[in-house]
Each structure stands twice: as structure tokens, then as C-alpha cells.
Amino acid sequence: MQSRKERHQHEIKNAELNDGKNYKNKRPNKNKWVRKKRNLLLVLLLIIVIIGGAVFGGKMLLPDKNAALDPSDTRFRSVTISSGSTPQQMGQQLEKAKIIKDADYFYKYVSKHGAQNLQAGDYVLSPSQTIPLIVSQLSEGPTAEPKLSKGYILVRVGDSNDTIINKINKQTDISSEKLKAAFDKKSVIKQMSKQYPELLKGIDGTTGDEKLLNYVFPAAYNLNKDKTADEVVNTMLSGTDKLMQPYYSVMKKDGLKAPGIIAILAVSGKAEFEHRRAFIKKIAPYAEQLQKKYGILASISIAQAAHESNWDDSDLSSKYNNFYGVKSEDKDNSVVLSTKEYVDGKETTQKARFAVYDSWKDSMLQHTQLLLKGTDWNADQYKDVIKAKNYKQAAQALYDNHYATDINYTKLLTDLIETWNLQRYDK
Template sequence: MTKKEKGSKQDVIRQKMLEQHYEAKIVRKIVLFIAIFLLLFIVLIGGGGYLYIQSALKPIDADSKMYKTVDIPIGSSVTGIGERLEKNGIIKNAKVFKYYVKLKNEGGFMAGKYQLSPSMDVPEIVSRLKTGKVLAKATFKITIPEGKQLKEIAAIIAKATHQNEADVFNKLNDKQYIKSLMIKYPDILTDEILHSTVKYPLEGYLYPATYPFFKPNPSVEEIVTAMLDKTRIVLSDYTEKSKEKKLSIHQLLTMASLVEEEATGKADRKTIASVFYNRLKSGMPLQTDPTVLYALGKHKEKVFYKDLEVNSPYNTYKNTGLPPGPIANSGRVSIEAALDPNQTDYYYFLATANGDVIFTKTLAEHNQKKAEYISNKK
């Protein structure tokens, strides 16, 4: 190769390097431009979003003198309340209302007819919904306490509505009615409630609370709907936790009912739940007296040895695992105990005459405490 040819080749290489350097410079400028653009976009979107949220929390019209009657039905979800408020022109955005309520951990909204104005901001509206500053007063109220069984709930409804107790109880167990409720509440009323071993399908599903109605004579169907609406709302708070625990709604309410029935006023429900879970894990029967009484269909002060022989899938002295279904309704405290039990190595507990609950690790310890605190044997 001649010197001339070598020089020409070097010029070509040099030219390509210059072109590559120029192209790299252009690419860097493009990348820098895109980065700046994206940063500005994020700032604008974020800032705009923040300003929008702040605006959505403020009154629609601070100078408005107008008031609207907004009806919040029993069992309304936060989403439903927000949509109703937006539709009536009381708030700007239902989703912002929902996220505000969740972020602030607000809740306990009361049903009723409210006088609300576009001049109110979201915090004031939330406060009114919590305190129940309603336009109309409830003309009918019914209270279902915690730990009540379906028969007892039927009796409460019958007395409050002046109906025949047997008719109400039969309605609560009517198969066609149950199936219609399952269609309406597929997220909480599953096929598990219709299993052949389940005594009463709605047992444990009618949430304990006080239910106001704005008509003097609500039907059984309206009362049950209000209760199931409330159950759905309460359980929606524990959906993720239930999945983590690998518990179906039916299993969760069953465990919660056992805790509810065993707990005294002084009892640590999470520790009671731990005993049940420890027994389930080890393959031991739960041996909880309330399930025997439920199998017998009786309320008794004491459970005797002969009672433990009752032939029923609910008898947790004879059968291992959870009973076929809940044995009563349960409140939030028992539901939360069933989902988040204490971590213990207790396998036994007993309640003393004054309501204290004593937990022990072994049968020997349990029998010792039993002899010490319980004078009358079964």
C-alpha cells in the first residue's frame, strides 16, 4: 500500500470518527431534551394533580346559600356515598372524596337524610355524616347485639315488627329467599352456606349493630338487606387480610363466632384465637363448649359430659377442624382476632367465675387450674 493510499484511509477513519462524535453529541442532546421534558411533565402533572385534589376538597361554591336533601341509605359504601354527593352537586369529585376518607381513616357514617350545601368543604361533610346531623329522624330502630344466634335474631325482629317469631325464622331459612340473597351478595354469601352440614345458612352473617329506618314498618326483607349491607361493608375492610390468612369469608366468620362465644368481658380475644389456631395446626379438636350447645340447640349454664356425646358435625369434641359454619354473629373485635391472633404456645383456656380467662400450655396445667378455679365438675 502506498503512502497516498494510507493517508486516504486515515482520512476516511478520521471522518467517520468525527461523524460518530457528532452523532453521539446529537443523541446526548436528544436524551437531555427528553429527560427535561419528562421532568417538567411529571412536575406539571404532579403539581396539577395536587392542586386539583386541593380544589376538589374545597366547597363547590363557598357563597352558596342553597341546601339540598341528600338521602344516605343504610349500608352505603364510601364509594356509593361519594357518587351520591357528586350527583347532587355537593362535592366536586367522588373519587377524591373516597381517597380522602381512606387516607384520613374516617368511617362510621350514619344513614339518613342530610341537609347539605355546596358551600361545605369535604371535611365538614365527613363530620356531618359521622355525627349523623340528619334532616329526618329515624321512625324505627332495631338493635342486634353481638353473639346472637339466628333464632335469637328472628325473635328480636319479630318482637320489633309485631310478627310471628316462627314466620320470621322460617323466612330467614327459606331456600328460595336464601338463593335470591346469594345472587345479590355473591361476595359474602357463597355456596358454603348451603352445605348439607350447615344448620342455618344465614347464621353469623347478620352483623350486630343498631339499624335505623325512616319508615315505621320495615319488612323482614328490608331489615335483612340492611344487615347484609353492613356485613359487606365491614368485611370489605378485611378482604386482603383474609386472603393473606387463606380464609374464606365463611371460615373467617366461623372462627370469629367461636371467639365471640368464648370471650368474656375481660378476655383477650386474640389470645383465645391463638389457642384455636394452635389446636387446628396440631390436629387437636377445638373442644369449645359453645359448639356443643349450638349442636344441642339449647342455652345452658353448664355443659355436662353427657352433652359432649351429641352426634353433630358442630360438636368440636368429636370432630376436628372448624365446625361447618358460624354459631353466632360476631363484631369487629372478634373478626380482627380471627384474622390477627396473638402468637402464643397456649393450647388451653378456662374462664373463672369472675370472668377472668386463664391460659395454659399443657393439659396438666389446665387441669390444675381447673381444679383450683372450678369447683363443680361437668
């Protein structure tokens, strides 16, 4: 039997053991607190992400008020900013011309960045330009080079191939050597001809004169996505192809090549292209009749009429039916007008008396008679023109036989004939 003392000691031990267990059960759980703290941090982080996303998403959803109307529309349009226009009116003119998104955006921008610097005048602008770029251009004045964003280039009328290559090089960092090689490479020409057969009809890459750069429309091009020279070639020809789509049916019907038509459209526009084509269609049948009867090449008759009359836009042509600038001493059937002549290769303006005709057909007939019968002082003056077997020989003979004093006359005629495929009327 246990004594009281022993029992007492045993109870004390049991009590101590029980107290230890109870203490352990009541002690804070460290892992649970860590989990709570971690969960709290995750919630805070999630809140921050949601708020940040909302702000960023809001910026993405809200439009950039100063962004370009259409970054992909790189066509340039003529826009006249009227003299005396306020910044608000300028913005309205630009919005109406579909160059910018909103006139109010334009006004708010210029109000902060110098509205007093804006100048009136005739500008060439594009929907691919941002408002800051447009404002910069308007501040420099009508003669300023169009402003473009990084990665864009502007091919202008009259730019040489080397100038275009240098512009591309500056915006893409692709070497000039690689660019030149790509535009002239036979394999690239072959591939591009498959992709754009109507644009590149007639080019085979075997002659030095047929360069792909000659088929590039003077316009702006976005080269930001292009990493290689071949991609640049494709981008520029793709843009040209889109611009030329409305003219392919006419080119096919008349046998025209793209470079000449591109030059006319870029310089003079669609209306002038249609005007010139209509002029050719009007006089070509009669030129063919004169060729059959008298032997003067129809292409020469048409080309001279177009060149001498400025496509029937000169006063002498439109008012007096004189296509060829034929002079006359008959005071009853003539008119005195200013004319440009070349003396020792230099252009001068003089007064002269020109023949007046009842109809344009009379003018063409008289021109044919002049070539056949010569002048009063030399009946055989144009004998080489009459003997010519093709338009190139005839054009050279006109200068050699002193029909014209302009040293560039032969090239002007041959270029005009080839651009409009006028030789087709010589058959």
C-alpha cells in the first residue's frame, strides 16, 4: 500500500503533467499566424494588381487624342489652310479634310504648344501624321518637308533612287548596299512580279533600266515592321499596288506601263491623267487617217500636238485650235501671243503671230502639210522626218531639221510616246 505521502507526490506529478498538456494546447500556433500573414499580403498584392490593371487598362481603352487618324493611311493630300484662320478653324479644316480625328484635340494641343506659330498656306498632309507632327509642319510653313513618325519614309516626286535608298537606310538601319541589291536582285524581281503582276507587267530584271524603284509611287511608307531589305521592297510595292489598283484596267487596255503613269498621277493627279487620255482618244483616229494618206507617223502627230498645246490647255490651242504653235503672217487669220523660244540653249519669251484655225482637224492637217512641203525657204526642210521608219528616228529628225529649238525636244517626244504607248497607232 502507498502511504499518504507517496499518493500525494503521485498526484502532484499527475497535476504537473496535466498542466503541461494544457499549456501546450493553449500555446499560440506559430504556423497558423504565418499563414494568416501570408494570406493578408497576397490579398494586398492582388488589390494592387487590380488597381494597376484598371489604370493601365483605362489608358489602353481611352484614345490617344494626339494620335494619327490612321497610321496605315500614308497617302498625302493637299490641304489649304486659309489666310486669317484661327487655330480652331485650322483644326476644323484638317478634320474636314480627314487628316485629323478631332478639331478640338488639335485646338487644345496648339493652345499649349504655340498657336501663334501656325501659318496659313498650301500643305501636303497625311492621316498617318500625329497632331504634334502636323503642328510642327504648320509652324514651319508651307515649304516645310512633311513631318513623319519614326520608321516612316516619304518618297517625293523627283527623288533619285539613291535619295530613296538613303531615306530607307536612316529609318531602318538596313545598309544601303543590301537595299540596292534587294531592289535590283533578279530573284526579288521575279518574286515581286508574281505578287504584283499588274504593277510589274513587262519588267524582267534583265535590263539595267528596269529598276523596282522606278515602280514605287511617290508616297509615305511605314517600314517599322520591316527587318530585312526584301521586306522593305515588298512593303513599298504593296503600297504602290494599292494606289494603282484603279488604273490597271486602263493600263491593260491601252498597253501602258506603270512608271510613266505613276509619274503623271504623282505630279498632276487623276483628273489630269483622265484629261490627257481623253485628248489622245479624241485626236488619234484622225492622226491615223493622216498617216494612211500622207505617211506622217500618227505617234508623232499626236505627241507633238500634246506637247505643243500642253494637252490642249494653252490659249493658242483651246481658243484658236492651233495645236502645233504654227506661226502666220496672215493678219486676218492670226493672233499675237507670247511664246517661249530657245536661243543658244537658253529660254526666252517673245511675241509672235500665230495661225488661227476653224477646227483642230484643220490644225492637224496644216501640220502634216508643213512637214510634207517644208518652209517657204526650204521645201525639203523636213525630209528626214518624212523618211523616218519609226518614232525615234522621226523625233530626232524634227530637232535635226530645226522644227524646234529646245535641245530636249527629241527626248520629250519619245518619252511622251512611250509613256502613252502612242506607237500603237503607227501600225
